[in-house]
Amino acid sequence: MAPRWKGKTAEEPMSVIVSKLQTSLIESNAQGLLSGCVVLLEALPEQTKLLYRACIGRPVITAENDKQWHQLSFEEALYLCSVLKCIKVAGENKCAKSDEELWHYMVAKRVGFPVMFKAYSHLRRKNWVVRAGSQYGVDFVAYRYHPAFVHSEYAVLALPDEDGDVENARLKVWSDYHCTLRLCGSVAKTLLVLHICRNGEDVVSLSSLEHYNVEERIVTRWNPEASRENQTMIVKK
Amino acid sequence: MAPRWKGKTAEEPMSVIVSKLQTSLIESNAQGLLSGCVVLLEALPEQTKLLYRACIGRPVITAENDKQWHQLSFEEALYLCSVLKCIKVAGENKCAKSDEELWHYMVAKRVGFPVMFKAYSHLRRKNWVVRAGSQYGVDFVAYRYHPAFVHSEYAVLALPDEDGDVENARLKVWSDYHCTLRLCGSVAKTLLVLHICRNGEDVVSLSSLEHYNVEERIVTRWNPEASRENQTMIVKK
Numbered sequence: 183m184a185p186r187w188k189g190k191t192a193e194e195p196m197s198v199i200v201s202k203l204q205t206s207l208i209e210s211n212a213q214g215l216l217s218g219c220v221v222l223l224e225a226l227p228e229q230t231k232l233l234y235r236a237c238i239g240r241p242v243i244t245a246e247n248d249k250q251w252h253q254l255s256f257e258e259a260l261y262l263c264s265v266l267k268c269i270k271v272a273g274e275n276k277c278a279k280s281d282e283e284l285w286h287y288m289v290a291k292r293v294g295f296p297v298m299f300k301a302y303s304h305l306r307r308k309n310w311v312v313r314a315g316s317q318y319g320v321d322f323v324a325y326r327y328h329p330a331f332v333h334s335e336y337a338v339l340a341l342p343d344e345d346g347d348v349e350n351a352r353l354k355v356w357s358d359y360h361c362t363l364r365l366c367g368s369v370a371k372t373l374l375v376l377h378i379c380r381n382g383e384d385v386v387s388l389s390s391l392e393h394y395n396v397e398e399r400i401v402t403r404w405n406p407e408a409s410r411e412n413q414t415m416i417v418k419k
Numbered sequence: 420m421a422p423r424w425k426g427k428t429a430e431e432p433m434s435v436i437v438s439k440l441q442t443s444l445i446e447s448n449a450q451g452l453l454s455g456c457v458v459l460l461e462a463l464p465e466q467t468k469l470l471y472r473a474c475i476g477r478p479v480i481t482a483e484n485d486k487q488w489h490q491l492s493f494e495e496a497l498y499l500c501s502v503l504k505c506i507k508v509a510g511e512n513k514c515a516k517s518d519e520e521l522w523h524y525m526v527a528k529r530v531g532f533p534v535m536f537k538a539y540s541h542l543r544r545k546n547w548v549v550r551a552g553s554q555y556g557v558d559f560v561a562y563r564y565h566p567a568f569v570h571s572e573y574a575v576l577a578l579p580d581e582d583g584d585v586e587n588a589r590l591k592v593w594s595d596y597h598c599t600l601r602l603c604g605s606v607a608k609t610l611l612v613l614h615i616c617r618n619g620e621d622v623v624s625l626s627s628l629e630h631y632n633v634e635e636r637i638v639t640r641w642n643p644e645a646s647r648e649n650q651t652m653i654v655k656k
Contacts (some may be wrong), residue, residue: 186561361556
């Protein structure tokens, strides 16, 4: 399926934009602040533009005119911190946390975070723009370019493998499949299921995530009418 | 929410139609045949009309012109058999099964059947027209009158209580809620969740179903904007 453009075309590849953001944040020694279930990041005007273009975080409206704060999700903050290595994140004591400390804080705060972070970072590493998918009843939506240019192509569900937390997983019953596929169809998205396989690793540390496998599966309805032999014959003639 | 009419209005209440069907089937000693996961029922022309008007079963196209066969779901067949007591159902040996024998056959054939049957019969007893809901990713859809007259008002999920088969239940995670509610909204249906509480009863017999409780819950999104105090004030002025 090709991206559905919104009438404008993107100028720069996402990898270039993210790379510029990374360089800029490293140069300014950017530091985020943990605040409940989000991370707040103060950004220079140039970084504000790059964060917008990379589609990471969302600006926070404050009384301070000269400073622009951004609210990052746990996935976004940990990705900037541990994968791009371009920010540090501090806790209540204003001291920067190590990647592992940050990881343990987030895992304790949010059920299922390891699976969500693995899925987020998996897609981001491939230069997909990843945003929250709750509007469509999925974990994420994935865009090929910035959402200003294209509609999201994929509705993404991140599911733990069999040994994981099956009790709370999605797509265990047919009615859930039907519901998700019908909704994806009505909003012109393809359902992408990321099966996160732990390979027997425990979720004890951030580094153990490296050993997780991600299986990508596209789920679509099979249309018997569209798959009949004589249909193919007609096309071939 | 009022029923959404399809331009025509229903003539007779559903209770009257079902009652006529019941009388007619009893008079003709109607007998269905178990066939895999459905029950086949041969009907007189008058019964064919009443089955259509009651929205029970669907006609089967056969080579026999003088006979009209109908395909009933397990829920429909057991409802006609054990609640309305107007048909008998025979197995492979052509002998009519008792209600309990039929029940055991159906429970063995379909996972989760007790919960589905309890939900189906609960709604049918209240004169709702109940059809399969897989098109909308739910267990049933419920119509106030025949689907020829109105659109279905409710998308119905039948869920076992906590002691039940939680592993395969719906609505265990937020993303499933979001997905189901978004879909229900887009097809103008209200989500009706029927929690089937076993009250400690085992599913050993059809008669044990009588002791099950059904809790009806409507699930809708709360819209903060529509619930603000000053909104009420404006309306009051």
